[in-house]
Amino acid sequence: MKISGKVPPSPFRLLKERYFGEETRNPRVARAALARLSERLPQDVVPVVSAAVASLIDYQDPDYALAYLERIERYVGPTAHPLPNLAELAQLLSDRMHFEDPIRIAQLKLAEAGGAAAEPSTASIDRLEKFRWDEVIPMLPTKAAAPALRFFQRLHLARLARRSVTLRFSVRTRFKLRWLKWLAAARITRPFSERFKLERVWVERWLHMVDRSLVKQPDATVTIVRTASLISGHGDTYQNGLAQWNAIIDGLVKPACDGTLALHGLGDAIRQAREAAVGEQAQASLLQRVEQLRRSALA
């Protein structure tokens, strides 16, 4: 008589689980977490979150989608502070978690060409994208990227790291298509990169400011959530947006939440600072406006 029983997992599978987290890297786990969270989310937020989870699984992996859900979960539940624009936050969070690095552009170009089954096409138009060296170098793991950037700084060549590098994404030949596929497949290395770490820290800082404003300046929360829209794209656009965001947060939001700057209309102040920043590459008018707002608050 044959006795059927559960086959014990092989050592290979156990090693894979140990180092790559087999259990959470299953899309089913992320979808189950989404279903559980959807029951507690407001109706207008569910479609945004569902679309974001599906997209983040493609962008990175189910673990990354779970990280997104865990961040959204902070704003639902009996102990959480209610957020007036949760749908907007969910969308902006999704946008920021889909940060644009060369791997992302390769993924988009490959999807446009037909995905994994794409064939070389001479009719296809190449995509030329300008990145900065200080965006490309952090694609390396932290232990390699940090010394490389320090090397530039030590030689007083930091401005060289800020220079642009043009990358071509093409499916015109078999070789170029193969390279594109390799680059898109390099997404598995993304979580180990310095850029991934920096983006995680940025998202946490943004959410931290949102959380603190909910307690200290609830009227300004919606505006603080919207500051994330300052950052988009890649290259100079991304770096400029990041610098503007840092100027607003360091100059106005953080001191107001710390209690060192008595800025009662924080939301209005942020709006004014953002208006000053419209259309400028350097942060001169923005910094000037932030300084004016700080002076008037301290007066």
Added chain:
Amino acid sequence: MDMSGLVSGAGGFIASAFVVAGYTMRTMIPLRIFGILTNVVLILFSVMHHHYPVMVLHMILLPLNVYRLREMLLLVREVKKSVNGDLSMEWLKPFMTERKCKSGEILFYKHEKAEEMFYIVSGRYRLVESGIELPNGAIVGELGMLSPSNKRTQTLECLEGGIILSVTYQKVEELYVQNPEFGFYFLRLVSARLFQNVGRLEAQLAQSTAQAAT
């Protein structure tokens, strides 16, 4: 009768038996002890047979095994001492890596997944949400390792630049798994610190209740 062949043959068998016994060990301390015994027997065996490369290999492995065994025994001793003493976690220092912190730097954010614990050496640090400033010598984040949600409950900000030591939970987990005795005392130590926190909170509650009553 020539006994030298018999002795060297027996030496080879004994050395092999030690190697096999070493592989059957589940935890680090007995493994290192058997490693040391194997090294000694194989050094003697290789000297008798003039196998100098084998001798050099085991001359290198012997001090390494002794060093690691001493490290592990010291760790257990320090944790035991700490459980019965001031509940400090200074014994973790040799396993920690140094890091410089700049003023304004955030070491971790509330709700973030906790992955490491910190030992404050110098500088000023504040828990943002509660406004508590942490003294030098304080350990932050040891409970995050054992909490089911594995999340930070506060944000830690550096107010004045200084030095901190950090150790990942993975490293502590490795020490825990390699050495059950360490694991046992580590659990006792963390529970004692948790009870100490609960006791402090109860005292604060009693004090505020008494103030409200008067």
